[in-house]
Amino acid sequence: MNMTAKVITDACRANGGYATPEHNDQIFLQCKGLGKIQNLTPYVNVKALWLDSNSILEIEGLEACTKLAALYLNNNYIPRICGLEGLMNLHTLNLSHNVISEIRNLAHLPRLETLLITNNRLTHLADLEELTRCLELSCVDLSYNPLEAAEGEGTDEVVGFFKRVPKLAVLYLTGTEIVKGLRYYRKKMITGMPGLQYLDDRPIFEQERRTAEAWATGGDEAEKLVRQQIHEEKKESLIRPVRDLQKRAEEKRHIKEARTAEWAKIQEKEDQWWRSKTECFRDLNTSEHEDRENIEDEEKNTFVADLQSFESELKDIADAEEVIRRESAEKIRRQKEEAEKRSPMEESRQELLRHIAMWGPEGGVEPPGVNDPQEDTAEDADSEALLLRFQEEVHAALYDLGMGQGSTLDSQQPSAFPVTSPATKEMPTPKPSKQVPSKERRRWRDIAVGDWTPPASTVALWEKAAKWESR
Numbered sequence: 161m162n163m164t165a166k167v168i169t170d171a172c173r174a175n176g177g178y179a180t181p182e183h184n185d186q187i188f189l190q191c192k193g194l195g196k197i198q199n200l201t202p203y204v205n206v207k208a209l210w211l212d213s214n215s216i217l218e219i220e221g222l223e224a225c226t227k228l229a230a231l232y233l234n235n236n237y238i239p240r241i242c243g244l245e246g247l248m249n250l251h252t253l254n255l256s257h258n259v260i261s262e263i264r265n266l267a268h269l270p271r272l273e274t275l276l277i278t279n280n281r282l283t284h285l286a287d288l289e290e291l292t293r294c295l296e297l298s299c300v301d302l303s304y305n306p307l308e309a310a311e312g313e314g315t316d317e318v319v320g321f322f323k324r325v326p327k328l329a330v331l332y333l334t335g336t337e338i339v340k341g342l343r344y345y346r347k348k349m350i351t352g353m354p355g356l357q358y359l360d361d362r363p364i365f366e367q368e369r370r371t372a373e374a375w376a377t378g379g380d381e382a383e384k385l386v387r388q389q390i391h392e393e394k395k396e397s398l399i400r401p402v403r404d405l406q407k408r409a410e411e412k413r414h415i416k417e418a419r420t421a422e423w424a425k426i427q428e429k430e431d432q433w434w435r436s437k438t439e440c441f442r443d444l445n446t447s448e449h450e451d452r453e454n455i456e457d458e459e460k461n462t463f464v465a466d467l468q469s470f471e472s473e474l475k476d477i478a479d480a481e482e483v484i485r486r487e488s489a490e491k492i493r494r495q496k497e498e499a500e501k502r503s504p505m506e507e508s509r510q511e512l513l514r515h516i517a518m519w520g521p522e523g524g525v526e527p528p529g530v531n532d533p534q535e536d537t538a539e540d541a542d543s544e545a546l547l548l549r550f551q552e553e554v555h556a557a558l559y560d561l562g563m564g565q566g567s568t569l570d571s572q573q574p575s576a577f578p579v580t581s582p583a584t585k586e587m588p589t590p591k592p593s594k595q596v597p598s599k600e601r602r603r604w605r606d607i608a609v610g611d612w613t614p615p616a617s618t619v620a621l622w623e624k625a626a627k628w629e630s631r
Contacts, residue, residue, distance in 0.1 A: 161193040168199060190214070190232075197221040212236070212254070219243035234258070234276070241265050255280070256301070267293035274299040278332070282307050285321045292324040299330040308337035315342040319352035330358040344375075351376040 161167070168187065169179055177184045181202035187209050194214040200206070201224040208230040209222075216236040220243045222228065229249050234256040241264050244250065250269050254276040261281040266272060273296050282288065282305040291297060309318060318338055322328060331349075333339050339360070342348075350356065350364055350372040357364055367390045374386035 161195070163189070163192075163194045163196060163198050165199045165202075167192065167194075168203070186210075200225055207249075208232075222247060244269060251296075252276075262287045263290040266290050269294070270296065272297055276301045278303040278305065280305055284308070284310055285313070285318065286310075288321070292321075295326055297325060298327045300325070300328065301332040302336065303332045304335035306337065307333070309341060315345060315348045316352075318342060318345075319348050322349070323353050327355070328353070329355055331356060332360055334360045347372040347375055 168189065169181075171177075171189050171192070172181075172184050172187060173179060175186075175188045177187070182205055184203060185205055185207045187200075187203065187206055190210045191213045194211065194216060197211065197216060197219070198221045200209075200221055204224055205227055206225050207227055209225065209228060210232045212232045213235040216233065216238060219233065219238060219241065222231075222243060223246050226246055227249055228247050230252040231244075231247070231250060232254045234254045236258055238255065238258040238260060240260060240262070241255065244253075244265060245268060247269065249271060251271045252274045253266075253269075253272060256276050256278040258277075258280055260277065261283070263275075263277065263282070266275070267290060272294055275291075275294075275297060278301050282302065284307070288302070288307075291300060322331060339345055346359060349359055350369055370390065371383050371386050375383040378385075
């Protein structure tokens, strides 16, 4: 398959690139069956080019790729190294699985750092002479080449050859005859190349370098001592952190003890202060309690005295009440006796007063029988003299009963009948009133002296009048 512009463009676009050649910085053309490198002139900015697993026979057509930094031509059929003159920025070159028999044309690559040239046809150290002129070369992989030492060359010659590579730090010689035929190959390579950091299948650590140097100077015994020393150092490196932790724990313990002692002193001072304060408060409380008890005793005594005085006062009051009760009972008893001794005339007098107050001429009710139309029809012609005589007789009866002027009758109700003294016989001007028949005069006189007994009709009328009075 030819490496046409379309093939390159399709490969760029298939791997996330651009159709414009100048915009691509990497090109993936592996496994395309390409037989020749061509049509890369527009790709001036490419930095990584993968052409592995093709059928390329010669390195060519890379003159325009001046910025190329990584070139992968492994798994092709390239017999020699050429066509790399213009690649001044190239730092990685992979030529593994080709048919190269000699390394040439690499000294003009000033930035070349990594050369992978495994599974080729390199047979002698003389075929590798070009490596000593690569000043920046640090990683070389020569694995699985039929590389062997020439007749008369030993381990020292092999070590001396690779020591001539100025910055060599990583070297792979796995699967070569040199590794198989040389005794103490690894130890001598480590001691002969101080800058070597990785050899074949594993890195070179400081302990391995020390044992190799001890072996080179003192043999197996020196190596054994160094190994024991390294073991002790490892043990010490493991124990040292524990010891440091113990030391720090001890320091912290001392600090804690010091702080605990200081805190105990502070606590003791506080306890002493609190004890003094407590004793002071206890004394104060004791004195206060005593004062309170004295005050309570005084208050109790005062209360008892007040209670006793109050009880005596209550007793005096009870005695006074008993005296008053006895006096009241005595008074009531005397009043009852006086009431029992009251004469029938007194009762009549009181009854007369009550009826006069009720049925007087100026009262609201006429006496029973007075002005009765049926009884007064025949006596309407009586004169005022009859009334005056009736009044005189009534007044005389009243004086006989002790009901003159100033008596209870005068104080309770204005008299309907003017009262005069019997001695003077001075009568006031009588008020005009209806004439009172003589039988009514006798009735009032009988009432006054208490000999008159009212008829049933009069009693009924009085009861009716009493009901009106109660209303």
